[in-house]
Amino acid sequence: xxxxxxxxxxxxxxxxxxxxxxxxxxxxxxxxxxxxxxxxxxxxxxxxxxxxxxxxxxxxxxxxxxxxxxxxxxxxxxxxxxxxxxxxxxxxxxxxxxxxxxxxxxxxxxxxxxxxxxxxxxxxxxxxxxxxxxxxxxxxxxxxxxxxxxxxxxxxxxxxxxxxxxxxxxxxxxxxxxxxxxxxxxxxxxxxxxx
Numbered sequence: 001x002x003x004x005x006x007x008x009x010x011x012x013x014x015x016x017x018x019x020x021x022x023x024x025x026x027x028x029x030x031x032x033x034x035x036x037x038x039x040x041x042x043x044x045x046x047x048x049x050x051x052x053x054x055x056x057x058x059x060x061x062x063x064x065x066x067x068x069x070x071x072x073x074x075x076x077x078x079x080x081x082x083x084x085x086x087x088x089x090x091x092x093x094x095x096x097x098x099x100x101x102x103x104x105x106x107x108x109x110x111x112x113x114x115x116x117x118x119x120x121x122x123x124x125x126x127x128x129x130x131x132x133x134x135x136x137x138x139x140x141x142x143x144x145x146x147x148x149x150x151x152x153x154x155x156x157x158x159x160x161x162x163x164x165x166x167x168x169x170x171x172x173x174x175x176x177x178x179x180x181x182x183x184x185x186x187x188x189x190x191x192x193x194x195x
Contacts, residue, residue: 005034028089042163046060069186
């Protein structure tokens with residue numbers, strides 16, 4: 001009989017809850033193990049990730065791994081890193097970028113999944129959707145303000161980041177403090193987990 005986390009991951013990967021609303025069909029993408037120390041909560045898989053089934057398997061993932069100071073081997077080791085998107089399936093294309101993550105995923109799966117990850121020392125909240133869900137009313141008025149207030153959330157085990165998408169280059173250009181000042185702290189926080 002599978003352990004509760006393995007069973008839940010199987011259930012997530014088999015989920016067809018939104019199948020009729022997903023233009024490319026369901027392909028839930030998730031990575032976790034009970035021993036994971038770092039949890040990355042992002043938006044939803046992009047088209048390339050939908051095709052490969054490998055989370056953050058794109059330019060955004062390369063930039064995120066750089067920010068975190070992680071090698072691909074460490075990043076893709078579920079015993080070290082849990083990857084839990086707000087929406088587990090590719091939501092399809094929007095006019096600009098992709099559609100938002102499906103709203104059904106987080107209430108359906110996140111609470112149960114996080115309860116089975118007892119060793120998480122840090123949860124990185126990538127982008128607006130993850131921050132809205134996990135920080136709720138403690139979130140600031142803008143993403144930039146929320147990320148700039150990262151020290152406020154660290155005692156609760158959360159670290160808000162902007163999305164590393166190449167589409168976010170204008171935000172990074174307007175906020176040079178992020179890569180100059182915050183990224184070294186991000187890498188130190190990840191190193192402190194023993195990764």
